[in-house]
Amino acid sequence: MRSIFKDPKLQLEFEDKGYVVIDFLSLEEVAQLKDIYKELNGQPIQMGFSTSNMSMDADYRKKVSNTITSVFGNAVNKHFDRFKMFFGIFTSKQPNQEKGLCSMHQDPTYVDENKYQGITIWVPLIDTNETNGALEVIDRSHLLNEYPRSTLPRFPYNDLVPLLLEKYFKRLDIKAGQAYIGNSKVFHWSPSNKSNEERVAALAWMAEEESQMRCYYQDFKNPGKTMEVFELEADHYIENPLFSRPDESKAKKIGEVDSQFEPLNEAKMDAIINGVTSI
Template structure:
């Protein structure tokens, strides 16, 4: 059982995030990284651009992470027992590249309402200040959605380069994780991450997000899986769980899911970005 304790829940409510939470061993995290690097080697386009999304629909390894009972216990502590998996994204920052994530609120463009959902960031590699770990603006989730400047900067790992300007860096907390640990953050917390200045990749596998079954997609269509409990609202269409890595059937389905996701991410946008 890995339900969050009282202090962890208080932390989430007060700060808008809870971290670190132990999920996988270092060895298990290494095996997850190996799965990524196997896919990249065999299918070079399978995890790039738009394909960084919904990897749990084409890889049984990532599917199992999403259904991991330790993660789900922690998630249940925050959003209740009826839990759906609604999307995943790989945030990879390679060494010697200039990738960063501008400060933003997840809830701004994702169309999931009400905000009974939480994002799980699983550290596949260590994440620290040197390699560009996330930084959270503690307490900012208590404010409403803020104006985001859509900058479309080349090295921004967000779709539109959406940016909350003038975030006081000194008020943000670094989310330092060992590989195999996870953080959970609130839909409205302002967060971002800087450059990877290390000699290795920084990899986060992000379940974006775990939603309560009472959460609707108000901008378009996302495909879900049941993680736990009952789906009494039946708002969403379901995705199958993959049995093999990169089966043709699963790839076709993921392509369809990503097309739909793209419509959500770029709704009313001036142009399209890389992802």
């Protein structure tokens, strides 16, 4: 796989930890996203934590995605070597909410990760901290599970979450306009927002410009033991409601793969996260 960043130092840090935090948007660009978020006024805020692609309004989802990818465009071209964004979303944590947890997870697989690198860009529109739902991560966790992940929000290591939090937890206090740039395999999560201000972030997913987007599909109610694999255009994830099966008149089904994950225990996690080559 080729380099992601134009800056070699960022590339080395990314390869080691699985992510970097960089200055990304100008104050004017942050203000622009804030204004659009308020103007569109379509976020499903009934829950403590929501994402724009949870909305059933396709026009809202499209406007959000187009706005975010447009505003991110200059920064992406500045920092990355021939990468393209697929789609964007807003995420929101409502203030003074105990039920706004975004639980530990890895992001879905959006490309063939044997050839390409799926990247998550997460940009808060206010300064984040311990109180308002900052992003939390585990360094080097992108090396823990190499298998492809479906679009379903199911984390295969829930029994290990207490240990992961106790031993490897790291909070990233990111300023408004800075970006977390992470391998989509990184284990990450965020707590509820206990502050008095809504915490909004803009996200986008991207990969090498020569990559083909994929969907690893499982039925939400009956996921089964396999995933259908489709090649498709990014608009599938915005034009259709969350967890929709791709339309085979627009997407190409290229096969099925087992839904599986890497068996982990404390010794194996210690070795990988601490950079030990053998256990």
